[in-house]
Each structure stands twice: as C-alpha cells, then as structure tokens.
Amino acid sequence: KAGVTQTPRYLIKTRGQQVTLSCSPISGHRSVSWYQQTPGQGLQFLFEYFSETQRNKGNFPGRFSGRQFSNSRSEMNVSTLELGDSALYLCASSLVSGDQPQHFGDGTRLSIL
Amino acid sequence: EDQVTQSPEALRLQEGESSSLNCSYTVSGLRGLFWYRQDPGKGPEFLFTLYSAGEEKEKERLKATLTKKESFLHITAPKPEDSATYLCAVQGDNAGNMLTFGGGTRLMVKP
Numbered sequence: 001k002a003g004v005t006q007t008p009r010y011l012i013k014t015r016g017q018q019v020t021l022s023c024s025p026i027s028g029h030r031s032v033s034w035y036q037q038t039p040g041q042g043l044q045f046l047f048e049y050f051s052e053t054q055r056n057k058g059n060f061p062g063r064f065s066g067r068q069f070s071n072s073r074s075e076m077n078v079s080t081l082e083l084g085d086s087a088l089y090l091c092a093s094s095l096v097s098g099d100q101p102q103h104f105g106d107g108t109r110l111s112i113l
Numbered sequence: 114e115d116q117v118t119q120s121p122e123a124l125r126l127q128e129g130e131s132s133s134l135n136c137s138y139t140v141s142g143l144r145g146l147f148w149y150r151q152d153p154g155k156g157p158e159f160l161f162t163l164y165s166a167g168e169e170k171e172k173e174r175l176k177a178t179l180t181k182k183e184s185f186l187h188i189t190a191p192k193p194e195d196s197a198t199y200l201c202a203v204q205g206d207n208a209g210n211m212l213t214f215g216g217g218t219r220l221m222v223k224p
Contacts (some may be wrong), residue, residue, distance in 0.1 A: 004156070033197050033210050043157075043200065043214035056209035090156050097210050104156035 004105035018079040025093030032074040037088040048096035115140045119215035134186040134218045149200040191222045207208025
C-alpha cells in the first residue's frame, strides 16, 4: 500500500514569505506528526494532529502552525520565513495517536534565500 | 525532558567487519525505543521497536538490544548497502506521539 506522501519535495522561498506543506498519511492512519530536520539540531518534533485536533506541540515559535482535515491529510504552515527555517520537513503517520511505530514520508526540502 | 545520545557520530567499516552502534537515553517512563535507517534524500525507514529491558529484535544483519539506559544496534558482516544514517528515538509516557531523536550514526561500509 502507498506510504506517506509529502508535497512538494522541494521549495525555495525568500525571507518574510509564508509557505504551506502538505502530507497525506498511509491509508487508514489518522495520526499525523511533523518534524523538522537540520544538520545542527537533528530531528525535532513540531506537532501532532489526530482527529483534526492538535494533540501535542514541540518547542517552536507560533509562526509554525498546522491543521488536519477530515480525511486525515495534514498541512503545515510557516509564516514570516527566516533563514533558519531552511530544513527538511518530515511528516509521519500512525493508526491512532500514541500508536507505534510512526512511518515517515520523504519530506519537503525547504530552502530560504 | 527526554534525551537521546548516539555514538559514534560516524563509523567506517570494511565489508564483513561487524560492529555496534550505541544509543543512550533518559526518559520519564519508556513507552518505546525505536531504530530507524535514513538514506540521503529520504525519510527515516522504520527498523525496530523495543519496549523493555532485555528485549532483542533481529532483521537480516541487524540486531537491536535494550537495557534500562542504552540500546545497541549490532551489525553483523555488513555490506555496502547497509551504509546509511541510523537514528534512535524514544517515546516517553507523557509525550503523546512525540519522538525524541538522537543525532544519528552515519555508517559507511566499504567493499
């Protein structure tokens, strides 16, 4: 069956712009989590959505937000982009919140100029 | 706060040379410890989940073990295709779905 799908794969933006990333979970999975991966900080948890509700949030500023739709697809939005937001943004899905393991997509590579 | 430290940061092996990767962790109530493999340009690929001290899991040339403070990923007779970054993560009791990751070990296996 199809895995986690993230679009777009690559994105280039300039400082001050905003961006929306999309994630379609594995069919039947209802929990979606977002992570940021950078060379300096590694993989860091952003937030989790389950049944269209944010369940958990990591230590990121309010410029980072997300939402989940009734079909479990999720979007992540970053406003007022900064150079430090350049990263690989990964989405992971699981059947329900707290379920293990989480399965990851191949990410969206975001570059800020 | 949950913490995960992986060592070494990088490891170069000759094909067939067995070794182990270390993952040290502190967590308030372990719900699960996870090993993932990540290839360049790809997302992490799930390998193993370990739940309690003494547990072991095996898959081909890989074997994961767990103690109360550490996990080891043993690689027996590695092949060049085992070259990747190996990530360790923990999920704590109060963390919901949040995984706390270590920095990873970049493994290079030379033929």
